[in-house]
Amino acid sequence: MSADLLDFDAALAAYDPVLGLEVHVELNTASKMFCGCANAFGGEPNTQTCPVCLGLPGSLPVVNGKAIESAIRIGLALNCSIASWCRFARKNYFYPDMTKDFQTSQYDEPIAHDGWIDLEVDGETYRIEIERAHMEEDAGKLVHAGGSSGRIGDAEYSLVDYNRAGTPLVEIVTRPITGTGAKAPQVAKAYVSFLRDLMLSLGVSDVRMEQGSLRCDANVSLMPKGATQFGLRTETKNVNSLRSVERALTYEIQRQAALLSSGGRVHQETRHWHEEGYTTPGRSKEQAEDYRYFPEPDLVPVAPRREWVEQLRGTLPELPNVRRERLQAAWGYTDLEMQDAVNAGALDVIEATVAAGATPQSARKWWLTELARRANEAGVDLAALAITPAQVAEVQALVDAGTVNDKLARQVIDGVLAGEGSPADVVVARGLAVVSDDGALSAAVDAAIAANPDVAARIRDGKLQAAGALIGAVMKDMRGQADAGRVRELILQKLG
Template sequence: MSATAETLLPFDDVLAAFDPALGLEVHVELNTATKMFCGCSTVFGGEPNTQVCPTCLGLPGAMPVVNGKAVESAIRIGLALNCRIAEWCRFARKNYFYPDMPKNFQTSQYDEPICFDGWMDVEVDGETFRVEIERAHMEEDTGKSTHVGGATGRIHGADYSLVDYNRAGIPLIEIVTKPIVGAGERAPEVARAYVQQLRELIVALGVSEARMDQGNLRADVNLSLAPKGSDVLGTRTETKNVNSFRSVERAVRFEMQRHAAILQGGGSILQETRHWHEDTGITTSGREKSDAEDYRYFPEPDLVPVAPSPEWVEELRGTLPENPTQRRARLQAEWGFSDLEMRDTVGAGALGLVEETIAAGASPQAARKWWLSDLARRANDTGVEIGELGVSPAQVAAVQALVDAGSLNDKLARQVFDGLVAGEGTPEEIVAARGLAIVSDDGALTAAVDAAIAANPDVAAKIRDGKVAAAGALIGAVMKEMRGQADAGRVRELILERLA
């Protein structure tokens, strides 16, 4: 069956017949200066295959050494997720053949992760869901394959493939949840909220840029369906490398509908990896999913065990940032937001953006207004995350400062945001280049007011008779004549001076 011919069951019908179970695997690329087992640079965007050495290329005789900063970051992530920290753990070799891993094995952790048995509470529309963490383990990233030719950009049908090993060996932490059950219709939203909150936590810890657009944070979405009321998990699929919050939610919903259609039709689910297609919002088959034993894990003989002392772990616990739930409660109280306003802010992925905009000088309500109305609409229209629009919190605060100073009104400010999204410069430069500043010069305003009075004698007569509310019509006429750039307050004063 082709990708475009997938049969989907309506979402309500899925919920009537099945219970979903979620599993999320999130890979976090650490921001260490060097790779996991060698001294090569981790700077993003270097020329292909220039940040490599015998160790990360897997050349014979090269010996790895564990990056101590990566171990520290792993422990801090585990503590922030309420995990237990292993007193002793080892690395293992995960064996498989794939061209982006030149050693033909990935150095990872298997049955001895550094962090395990944790949890994180996430909130969706006022309802709290506890996501239990199975493990958070250390490993190295693979290289980047580029498949040239063909219609899909994937290896099947490509003319040839190129591999960039700059990314091979960059430290990763893989955070794996236990099955998330009981979410029902909220399952897609719970998945999104978890990844969103996890990213907030990672950024607060300072261990990664966590930019999904650069691959610093990647989510694999596991999903299965079981007949309603059954306590046996169904066969799962794993949708790989979903790279935005919105796509995590969409991928869960799509797979629920796809699984249900197959099961209702008498078919069975193939345990496999799936590819997510951002443009069409569908998944397509990747490869049959391997079980852990198929990778032939065995202990890495070239690396010593990792044994963090209890004293060091407790020292690191003291460096943890504020708990996300407590932080949201504090910010809500400081900003004076209602429960609904705060839920909408968090749900839009704008909490950090609003916080930074306020820190840059905007009022809480002004910061929320811009991010959740005009900017959220633009993000939705273009299909990107709100933080990827190319507009910074400092710029939003600068636009609001111009509004507060009377240089702009909200209508003109929206045109400034047009310029910011288009990369036309700073807010001040855009105002000057587009000629957007509000006109408050009495000479120009008086001429426009006199023209509006002459063109609307009936309205002018009403104002002379004491019906001051009628001034709104003349103000509107002046604003239209001056393309919305008149100082409305001063226009009103001039109208009343002329007619009162």
């Protein structure tokens, strides 16, 4: 249940928050970190396992080279130094979802270290210093059964699925983030959003937060105004949405402030975030020495050649924030329009549609309305729809040429998605072209006037807005295929 909270503004008037963010990124390599098992989400429980990822006696791990490449590219994109020599360590603790009772990770010798990024939040720039980005393996997954909530608290028993055990991870750890004040939750949200977009642009992860392939452990502590020593921190574990990162930190700031203001003390512990809007205690938080790290004896050190690192540097894409600024300036989108496109995951398809000849506004219109609805109904990403950006540009070209109108264009899109060919093929096969022939239009206009004499009389009296009713009647009679502009001209001609 929710604890006592201090008003957020009052909390920030008395205390300065200090953040520490640990973001776990599951890599999209074909196989796991140390074995050849498939690295795929959603398989039948315990079907993607072998002696290595189950930690059976006598099994020997081998490092996934593609995972090392991805980790180096992530480090370079975060302005990190890349280690010329590093190694793995055993992180010892008991978890039922790790059969080995240790996690193969990196501790004091990470693959990437000492980086930074700059974030802009509400017109202010915040530098986020990266302490390290290190490689490790993920644990399995516990399924709590027999209760109403799916959580351990009311479960009758728990099941273990080891499919995820051994999945390649890169954990990105910040140094303490200070000076954010009341914007601390928004800065944290912006940082995780930046990392999500960066991983997508690098192509190293699908970063589906709802599936756990990007998770944030959000640390926060409070310092009384004017103090220099950090307070005791809590770590809210595995927050799996951008909105929840902001909400969880806001809640923890208010909860900790209420505790401190009443003379209590904050316990250094993990916390569990509940989507209802509060955190609850997990376990007391260990220090690094509690994990009894020691070098992994079954793995050789990793020593990437400088030449290879520089080759990988050359593969880095344009940073997401730089790209967004460039595209927004080129397209003339407002901040809200650009944010909508980003949130919908539509930048790539809009950019390709514009490159194929559509205007930025028409490309945005189709992808964020009609096609976004289709993607949502099908439960797929926009890029997975059976229509290409070039075909969307062709649909708009047909509208611009007057061959179809917007309503008919939606039927054209139906045909393309159904596999009936190109937009032009669908127009011909379905007979969707707009009718502009004056003979056919004139007959339809005469019929509409005869059927609506009262409307015709109002138009003759100078009430031209009434023409809309007759235009609608003609469009209905001609199944939406009449040239609406020409119909209006004919109505006004006939009615003086």
